[in-house]
Amino acid sequence: MDIRVTTQAVNDVASDVLIVTATRPSGDQKGISLSSAATTVDQALGGVIVDCGTSGEFKGNAGEILTIHTLGKLAPRRVLVVGLGSANKVMPQSLRKLGASIVRHMRSTGAQSATLTHDDTLDITEAAQALTEGLLLGAYTFRKYQRSTNENTQLEAVQFLASERNKVAVEQGIQKGKALADATNFARDLVNEPPNVLTPTELANRASAMAREFGLECEVFDKAKIEELKMGGLLGVTQGSAQPPRFVILRYRGAPESTEPGLALVGKGITFDTGGISLKPAASMETMKSDMGGAAAVIGAMQAIAALKPKVNVTGFVPTCENMPSGTAYRPGDILRILNGKTIEIVNTDAEGRLILADALSYASQEGYSPIIDLATLTGGIVVALGNVMSGLFSNDDGLQQQIIEAGHAAGEKFWPMPLDEEYGDLVKSDVADVKQTGGRGASSVTAAKILEHFVSDAKWAHLDIAGTAFTESPKNMEKGGTGFGVRTLAELALSRAQ
Known part of the structure; x- marks a missing residue:
């Protein structure tokens, strides 16, 4: 999609559709604003x-669309009046949703250009960024394995109307929105690839290719190097699979003069999860290709950070393997x-994700990184607690926790703080090892986080359980x-830390 700025008068802009907005007045006022x-x-x-x-034909409710044919009175053939809801509740996330609904509506009408x-109600740069994100996220499809997609006409060109005075501000918003949306869609591509294509080796290859394109440094450790480092969690989970x-x-070195390693991002990369010997039920197992959603978010975030160039050092760590049942698979006990x-x-x-994360967190903490943030589709328990609306946020540092919540708010992604009280640690005490892999059904997302806490040493750390938000079955x-949940939050966090 080509997105650019025009400074023409609103009545003179030539495109298939001109889009204007309206809000619903607060209180008992009637009509629209x-x-x-x-x-x-x-x-x-x-x-x-x-x-x-x-x-009352059009009330200005959020997402409501009124179509008016101009009949030659204006250069555009049609005007779409789009509702934003109550005027005092319009936020950037409102415009992201608006952008997505616009592009989906256009797809059904055959329009190829829009203004x-x-x-x-919002800062013009912020508005341009949010609308750009919404347009590009809403336009995303994954159809590469279909011979005939039967797709309707795609929206190909969008222009933002601006004055000469605010043109640069709009262009800045578009640029940032495009970087964030492109990185998010890249992460979505990784999650949507079938697991016979996106093996651990292929995930590493795609991360390497992205790094070359965006100027990141990249290292990929093979099995021999992983064995040399004695990453027993990663090696244990992978031993049942034919895939190495x-x-x-x-x-990303945005502050090369700094002596601090900087921010570390760790993503769980299970490219397919059968459950191993503790085999999952067959129903919906095909969605277990998404068990590398944390890894996809970290790789996508690194792309966005490299594109936006904040003056901060950030390193992404991705342990990746399959969890398969076989005669060589690891066992309970x-x-x-x-x-x-x-x-x-x-x-x-x-409960394999915490094992490969344990190795990656140990590696990052031993290298001196702080803070460390890990993302993982880790537990069904967090879905029971928070559904598909929010992700669970566990942290050993209140300041870091608040920074993540604020970055998520800026990105339109929601997090809910969860407990890490010492009493939960009693549930993962083992009679035969330093720690037990699970603490049972009760507070399962909390005990999973308590296990991870064993491997971060004294670093500031946050764990984001994105099991309910990394994959959607409801295409609203x-x-x-x-x-691609988490990509934009991590990028916003890096930008805020650079300031």
Whole structure:
């Protein structure tokens, strides 16, 4: 999609569709409130938009769309009046949803070009960024394995209306929005690839290719190197698979003069999870290709950070393998030794993510990184607790926790703080090892985090359990499949730390 800025008068812009916005007045007021651009268009059309609001035909509710054919009165053939809901509740996330709904609506109408006007309620740069993200995220599809997609016409060109005075500000918003959306869609591609294609080796290859394109440093450890490092968790999980493991390191050096290693991002990269010997039920196992959603988020975030170039050092760590049942698979009752020397008693082989994360967290902490943030589709328990709306946030540092919540708010991604009280640690004490792999069904997402806490040493650390948010079966504002959740939050966090 080609997105650019125009400074033409609103009535003269030539495109298939001109899009203006309206809000619903607060309180008991009737009718609708129009943006300044919508007011100009309404006057050219003889007041038809206000009439539709007064009659109740159009109420300005969030996502509501009113189509008006201009019949030659304006250069565009059609005007879309899009509702933003209550005027005092318009936020960047409102415009992301608006952008996604616009592009999906256009797909069904055959429009190939559109002009967007500025809503008066938000900063113009912020608005341009959010709308760009919404357009590109809403336009995303994954159809590479279909011979005939039967797709409707795609929206090919979008222009943002700006004045000469604010043109640069709009262009800055578009640039940032495009970097964040492109990186998110790259992560979605990784999650949506079938597991026979996206093996651990292929995931490492794609991370390496992205690193070359965006100027990142990249190292990929093969099985021999992983054995040399004594990453017992990663080796234990992978031993049942014919696919070899990989450990990927991506480095962005935005502050080369700094002596501090900087921020570490760790992503769980199980490219397919059968559950191993503790085999999962067959129903919906095909979605277990998404068990590398944390790895995809870290790789995507590193792309966004490299594109936006904040003055901060960030390193991504991705342990990746398959969890398969076979005669060589690891078993309940086994004891694995992690890179930092601690041992884990295996209770259920379907709790494999914490094992490969333990090695990666140990590696990052031994290298001196702080803070360390890991993302993982880790537990069904967090889905029971928070559903598909929020991700669980566990942290040993209140300041870091608040930074992540604020970055998520800026990105339109929600996190809920979860407990890490010492009493939960009693549930993962082992009789035969340093720690037990699971603490049972009760508080399962919390005990999983308590296990990870054993491997971060004294670093500031946060664990994001994205099991409910990394994959969607409900294509409301987004295509079914991978969501790329976490990419934009991590990028916003890096930008805020650079400031």
